[in-house]
Amino acid sequence: MPDLAIIVPSVLNGLTTGALYALVALGLTLIYGVLHIINFAHGALLMVGLYAVYFLHSSFGIDPYVSLLIVPPAMFALGYALQRGIIGRASHGRDENILLVTLGLSIVIENLALFVFRSDTRSVDTPYSFEVVEILGAFLPLPKVIAFAGALVTAALLWLLMSRTDLGRAIRALAKERKGAKLVGIDVDHVFAMSFGLGIACLGVAACLLLPSYYVTPQVGHGFVLIAFTIVVLGGMGSFVGALVGGLIIGVVEALGGLFLGESLGQIGIFLIFILVLVFRPTGLLGHKV
Amino acid sequence: MRQLALLGLVFAALFFVPFVVTSEAWQNTILMTLYAALLGQAWNILGGYGGQFSFGHAAFFGTGAYTVAVLQVQLGVNPWIGLVAGGLMAVAVAAFIGFTTFRYGLRGSYFALVTLAFAEVLRILANTVPFTGAGVGILIPLDQSAANLQFASKASYYWLVWAIALAAFLTVWWIGHSRFGARLMAVRDNEDAARALGVDPFAVKMRAIMLSGLFSGLAGVFYAQYFLYLDPAIAYGPAISVESLLVPIVGGMGTLFGPLLGAVALHGVSEASRALIGDLPGISLVLYGTILILMVLFAPRGLAGLVRRLSARRNSRETTNV
Numbered sequence: 001m002p003d004l005a006i007i008v009p010s011v012l013n014g015l016t017t018g019a020l021y022a023l024v025a026l027g028l029t030l031i032y033g034v035l036h037i038i039n040f041a042h043g044a045l046l047m048v049g050l051y052a053v054y055f056l057h058s059s060f061g062i063d064p065y066v067s068l069l070i071v072p073p074a075m076f077a078l079g080y081a082l083q084r085g086i087i088g089r090a091s092h093g094r095d096e097n098i099l100l101v102t103l104g105l106s107i108v109i110e111n112l113a114l115f116v117f118r119s120d121t122r123s124v125d126t127p128y129s130f131e132v133v134e135i136l137g138a139f140l141p142l143p144k145v146i147a148f149a150g151a152l153v154t155a156a157l158l159w160l161l162m163s164r165t166d167l168g169r170a171i172r173a174l175a176k177e178r179k180g181a182k183l184v185g186i187d188v189d190h191v192f193a194m195s196f197g198l199g200i201a202c203l204g205v206a207a208c209l210l211l212p213s214y215y216v217t218p219q220v221g222h223g224f225v226l227i228a229f230t231i232v233v234l235g236g237m238g239s240f241v242g243a244l245v246g247g248l249i250i251g252v253v254e255a256l257g258g259l260f261l262g263e264s265l266g267q268i269g270i271f272l273i274f275i276l277v278l279v280f281r282p283t284g285l286l287g288h289k290v
Numbered sequence: 291m292r293q294l295a296l297l298g299l300v301f302a303a304l305f306f307v308p309f310v311v312t313s314e315a316w317q318n319t320i321l322m323t324l325y326a327a328l329l330g331q332a333w334n335i336l337g338g339y340g341g342q343f344s345f346g347h348a349a350f351f352g353t354g355a356y357t358v359a360v361l362q363v364q365l366g367v368n369p370w371i372g373l374v375a376g377g378l379m380a381v382a383v384a385a386f387i388g389f390t391t392f393r394y395g396l397r398g399s400y401f402a403l404v405t406l407a408f409a410e411v412l413r414i415l416a417n418t419v420p421f422t423g424a425g426v427g428i429l430i431p432l433d434q435s436a437a438n439l440q441f442a443s444k445a446s447y448y449w450l451v452w453a454i455a456l457a458a459f460l461t462v463w464w465i466g467h468s469r470f471g472a473r474l475m476a477v478r479d480n481e482d483a484a485r486a487l488g489v490d491p492f493a494v495k496m497r498a499i500m501l502s503g504l505f506s507g508l509a510g511v512f513y514a515q516y517f518l519y520l521d522p523a524i525a526y527g528p529a530i531s532v533e534s535l536l537v538p539i540v541g542g543m544g545t546l547f548g549p550l551l552g553a554v555a556l557h558g559v560s561e562a563s564r565a566l567i568g569d570l571p572g573i574s575l576v577l578y579g580t581i582l583i584l585m586v587l588f589a590p591r592g593l594a595g596l597v598r599r600l601s602a603r604r605n606s607r608e609t610t611n612v
Binding site for chain 2: 036037040086089090092094095096097100101103104106107108110111112115226229230233268271274278
């Protein structure tokens with residue numbers, strides 16, 4: 001049994017990773033909650049965000065954290081355009097069609113990236129990349145601590161937006177009752193696209209926070225998106241708090257699984273949770289909520 | 291019956307293709323097209339007729355492929371037995387996935403997600419455990435003889451895939467004309483209404499996923515014996531899952547000939563693009579993804595739907611002329 005001196009840093013590390021997973025899952029759960037579809041292009045769009053941050057840094061010398069002012073709004077616009085231009089038009093009244101279109105988008109985006117950037121692994125080199133902070137006797141990389149705080153702030157902002165603004169009210173109305181929302185004069189297509197844009201903007205934030213301690217390849221989204229799916233299922237599809245708590249849990253499980261079972265089997269632990277939740281509690285730990 | 295006669299005619303004609311087409315390259319192209327039609331028809335049973343969209347048919351395909359390969363390489367079992375075992379293992383995986391998901395009424399997004407996750411779990415497992423050769427993959431030793439399910443000529447491989455495809459197409463014809471098929475389509479169109487009429491959706495969907503898994507698994511066995519090499523990314527990777535669903539979506543879901551039309555159209559396009567722009571990494575998948583989006587946007591009923599719509603228009607014009 002390893003002692004606390006190993007377990008505590010591992011848990012803290014897992015929490016910081018988990019916060020980023022939560023951010024990715026938050027976008028997914030927002031889109032699911034409103035549009036009732038799973039965005040299979042989520043991982044691919046995260047990858048697009050990461051490349052954007054990478055090239056802003058390598059071509060224009062823009063710090064990844066300064067990119068927070070540029071990339072999330074750009075990703076929002078991209079998400080809005082995708083929903084209005086392609087995804088929304090494809091439904092023909094059937095949710096299955098939307099599933100297929102987001103799958104198609106992910107295939108196109110990922111393989112275009114593979115074609116343009118090849119499978120090289122790229123990472124940014126910042127002066128703070130290797131700085132560490134001491135918390136509870138554990139040494140954590142500074143970028144991960146910033147990412148943790150940033151993810152929590154983003155979640156809080158999103159919660160404020162959803163509960164205090166007209167847009168948030170319109171989104172929640174639409175999630176609950178599509179026809180009723182239309183009847184009271186909500187522009188359904190616009191609000192759908194806003195929700196999708198917000199979900200994708202979350203990915204933009206995640207990309208900025210992630211890159212200083214991570215890397216980007218055309219397939220980088222894969223790992224994240226399956227974990228995000230697990231989190232969304234674990235937390236209950238469409239539940240905000242569920243996504244946040246689920247993300248932190250998964251982060252810790254992954255860190256501890258990696259510690260006790262080794263890197264690749266630690267991943268299996270995540271999927272085991274996924275299958276167990278599906279079998280015993282398919283509505284997730286926190287049930288259905290928006 | 292007219293449909294069955296047409297099916298018989300098409301497959302009889304396909305049987306004689308290797309006598310007419312003697313170039314190995316063309317034989318290979320036609321073989322891969324028929325193999326794609328088989329993959330698509332397997333998906334079509336569950337997705338087209340059952341309305342359950344699987345994004346992880348590689349789980350069945352890879353299981354079939356790995357079963358025949360591992361049995362041969364690690365245990366020395368004859369691949370003809372492996373062919374049966376591969377199909378059955380795929381059915382077992384299908385039954386497991388079906389049981390965990392359909393029991394709780396998971397459908398739509400949930401089902402797509404779960405199948406995708408299962409394929410991914412199997413990929414990671416195949417990448418980790420030693421008896422599949424892990425990340426290095428598994429190589430089936432070359433030993434060409436009919437007893438070994440390895441053939442020197444492309445034509446023999448072609449007849450093997452022809453036979454499996456024939457079985458799959460006959461099964462789908464049967465689905466279109468049986469009580470089981472009627473129940474399956476009733477569940478697809480309105481599960482609650484079907485249940486109210488006494489159909490057990492769980493039982494019906496279980497049978498559909500197991501049949502679908504069987505033919506995907508057999509396609510996997512064929513792949514393993516044809517290429518004699520497997521790795522986790524080939525067997526359980528997303529490319530197989532995507533091809534499986536793209537073929538019937540392009541051709542026409544829930545129709546008998548849709549997968550054949552789709553396979554011909556897709557392979558035609560990808561051969562043409564290879565001739566025009568060469569074989570670049572990722573480009574064929576970009577093409578497939580684009581076709582998927584365009585089909586869903588503009589022809590959600592596939593080529594079969596387009597044909598039907600055009601002939602309906604011609605018929606209505608003829609009747610107005612009369």
